[in-house]
Amino acid sequence: MRLMKYRWIRFVCTASIVCALSLAAGIANAVPSFKEVQADFVSSEGFLLDRHGVVVHQLRLNQKERKLAWVKLEDVSPAIRNALIASEDKRFYQHSGVDWNAVAAAAWGNLWNSKTRGASTITMQLAGLLEEDLRRKSNARTTTQKLTQVLVAQWLERSWRKDQILEAYLNLVPFRGELVGVHALSRVMFDKHPSGLDQVEAATAVALLRAPNATYTKVAERACNILKDQGAPAFCQNLAGQTSLYFARLTAKSDLINVSNGPQLAPHLAQHLANKLLNANMHSLRSTLDAGTQQFAKDALTRQLSALVDRNIEDGAVLVLDNASGDVLAWVGSSGNLSDARHVDGVLALRQAGSTLKPFLYELALEKKWLTAASILDDSAINLPTASGLYIPQNYDKHFKGLVSVRTALASSLNIPAVRTLVTVTPQLFFQRLQSLGFSLREEGDYYGYSLALGSADVSLQALTNAYRTLANQGKYSAIRTSEKDPKSVMLPRLSPAATFIISDILSDRTARAVTFGLENALSIRSWSAVKTGTSKDMRDNWCIGYSDRYTVGVWVGNASGAPMWDVSGVTGAAPIWQEVMQYLNRSVSNTKSTAKKELTRTVPDDVVMHSISYDDQLEAPRNEYFIKGTEQSHIAIAKSNEIRPSITYPTAGMLVALDPDIPPDRQRIRFATQGLQQGGWILDGRSLSNPGKTKSQSGQLAQIDWMPWPGKHLLQLVDSKGLVVDEIRFEVRGAQLAIRKNTKKSK
Incomplete structure (x- = not known):
């Protein structure tokens, strides 16, 4: 009977090989070498x-x-090698690719429908992993594929060493689900390197090869059989419980980043x-990252947020840029384990800018020569009519400082002067300037209105930090770089070098900052720096953005959920992180002498001059002030009106007025109002409403006019005493046209 069995098998094999010989030989010759397989592993x-x-x-x-990195056989635990051979190929070191004894036993078992061990050797399985045509699909391999697999296995045995076959197999074999190779399996399932696997873990891993999708109880049962074959049945005790824990790790680790x-x-x-x-x-x-800077910035963020854990704050981000190149030296997108939203990138997330946009507003006003750093602005209550109602801005500390210079207003981050400045600049012009600096705001300037001065727009830390880098580069803008594949930055002029120099000087002025922040705060470092903080509505966002001669650092802290923080401002929230990182970057500057020298070497643009300035009533102490040539002042008299250019304050541009048909027309009025003009007049749709030079109120401002509205689109112009138009707006009146005409006829 035994002789008949082998004769039958030999006959079948011989006939099949003759039929497929040419095909199999061609495939075998195309099988790669061990070094090629190792090199192609990704x-x-x-x-x-x-x-x-x-x-x-x-x-x-x-x-x-x-798939994790390729591991050499000597870096794999002997336990898994032993378990693999005991389970899959007991005569691995004796056969030449095909275990003919196992083939005969498997064929005999199939003939009599008896259950036997498979005949596929480790080398044959490797052949199936190397050749796409030989890989096992949902259906069983064809006879030709099986014979080809045999020939490829024999070719591998002649060309490769046994240790190379084992090494390649352990790196290429799929275990369970998406896990390929012993390295990935060990990290995910056992949380260790393959070199550290013990006998039980090795048996469990090998048990997955036969039934990758089996339940943990089936895998434990097979692992126990492997251990028994190795003479270690004692390890079977509580093996099901251990396997259950291993499977739990497989489920929990859904992202390779964790393993x-x-x-x-x-x-x-x-x-x-x-x-x-x-x-x-x-x-x-x-x-472009610097590993040391990245690590320090990450640690600084974690330290500060850990100290503020009782202030309902858990998220933050830090961005560090090289001023000259635009290279990103640190990109910390979240606070990591402190956050419930650590996958949200705080560098790219859009948040309300708060007061961090003010430097760009004042830069524009200085550039247009509408203001100087010495100009006086009124920090007092103001109600601005808008299309959606009155806009009533407040200062951060809820107090007003009265008349202050532009230098003090910006350095101390006063809100009302910024809003008054935006009235001069106009929201649309300021919007266009912000767009040129890469902010990509979603709405037009008139959508934000005067609140744009206080940062009502949503911006990213990336855009905001790079805009401040433009200030550091005296108005030259370029995109940031994150990798060596990015093109070198091309500097483009976007801001006035003269105006940005003055803004930088203001933002570095510790004395001017003291009105709001005091002399001792987290905004000062040992070397020269210019810095600005910001806090959005309801304390939902804290910002601190600043720069030295070489670096620009931006910090945001808050909650990714949008929840407000508890009593945390830019100075107490984001500024300490900014200070730590900036001190780290400028750690070579360690004494006041080098600091002073650093300040003196800053390049002053040709069109900037320094001039002594004094004020009436000693409103501010006399000082030397920077001016753009042609705007110098020696003494500023305190006037009743601030120095904002004349403008129409009501109605607002684009306002839509709806008339009520139930109210008599002689009771309906629109009050035209202005500021900054003492003598002048009004022109509506080309017709004068008053005589220029003769309309003046007792307060010194141009008198208001109550105009009876008429449906249609209107152009309202404000002219000075010489009849020159100094401001104009368009608005529209709708509704009640028939009722007005009817009532008008009756009145006649």
């Missing part, structure tokens, strides 16, 4: 390097399968750059 992870080549982050690129043994310093930037890795088919990408 991990599912990508590596983000810093500017010096240091790995700062690992991230998953291939979402279809999980990587590499650095996890820059998850958000790594994700941001992932497409560059994929599109270029690269395994690693050198970024």
Whole structure:
């Protein structure tokens, strides 16, 4: 009977080989070498390097399968090698690719419908992993595929060493689900490197090869059989419970980032750059980050937020830019484990800007020569009519400072003077300036209205920090760089060098800042710096953005959920982080002498002059002030009106007025109002409403006019005493036209 069995098997095999010999030989000749397989192996992870080549982050690129780095056989625990051979191929070291004894036993078992061990050796399984045509699909392999697999296995045995076959198999074999290779399985399932697997873990891993999708009880049962074959039945005790815990890890670790043994310093930037890795088919990408700066910024954010845990604050972000190149030196997108939304990138998220937009507003006013740093603004209560009602801005501390200079107003972040300045600049012109600096605001300037002066628009930390970098570069703008693949920055002039120099000088003025913040605060460092804080409505966002000669640092803290913080301002929330990071970047400057020298070497633009300035009634102490040439002042008299250019304050541009047909027309009026003009007049739709030079109220302002509205689109112009138009707006009146005409006829 035994002789008949082998004769039958030999006959079947011989006939089949003759039929497929040419096909199999061609495939065998195309099988790669061990070195080629090793070289072609691609991990599912990508590596983000810093500017010096240091790995700062690992991230998953291939979402279809999980493969970690190739591991050498000597770095794999002997326990898993022993379990693999005991379970899959007991005569691995004796056969030459095909275990003919196992083939005969399997064929005999199939003939008599008896259950026997499979005949596929480790080498044959490797052949199936290397050749796409031989990989097992949902259906069983054809006879030709099986015979080809045999020939490829024999070719591998002649060309490769046994240790190379084992090494390649352990790196290429799929275990369960998306896990490919012993490295990925060990990290996910056992939370350790393959070199550390013990006998029980090794048996559990090998048990998955036969039934990858089996339940944990089935896997435990098979693992126990492997242990018994190895003479270790005692390890079967409580094996089901252990296997259950292993399977729980498989379910919990849904992201490869959690099982990587590499650095996890820059998850958000790594994700941001992932497409560059994929599109270029690269395994690693050198970024512009500096690993030391990234680590320090991350630690500084964690320290500060941990200290504010009782203030209902858990999120934050830090961005560090090199002024000259635009290179991102640190990109910290979240507070990590302190946050319930750590996957949200705080560098790119849109949040209300608060007072951080004020420097760009004042820069525009200085550039247009409507104001100087010495000009006086009125910090007192103001009610501005708008299309949606009265706009009544408030200062952060709810107090008014009276008359203050532009220098004091900006450095101390006073709100009312900023709003008055925007009345001069106009929301639309300010909006256009912000767009030119890369803010990409979603709405037009008139949508935000006067609240744009106080940062009602949503901006990202990335855009805001780079805009401040433009101030640091005296008005030259360029995009930021995050990787070596990004083009070199091309500087484009966007702001006035003279105006930005003066703004920077104001933002670095510790004395001017003291009105609101005092002399001792987190906005001062040992070397020269210019800095601004901001807090959005209801304390939902804290900002601190500032720059030195070499670096610009932006910090945001708040809650990704939008929940308000409790009694946290920009100075107490974001500023300490900014101060720590900036001190780290400028740590080479350590004494006051070098600081003073640093300030003196700052380049003053040719069209900026320094001039002594004094004020009536010693409103502010005499000082030397910077001016754009042609705007110099020596003494400022205190006038009753501030120095904002004349403008129409009501109605507002684009206002839509609806008339009520139930109110008599002689009772309906629109009051035209202005500010900043003492003598002049009004022109409506080309017709004068008053005589220029003769209309003046007792307060010194141009008298208001109550105009009976008439339906239609109207052009209202404000003219000075010489009849020159100094401001104009368009508005529209709708409704009640028939009723007005009817009532008008009756009155006649």
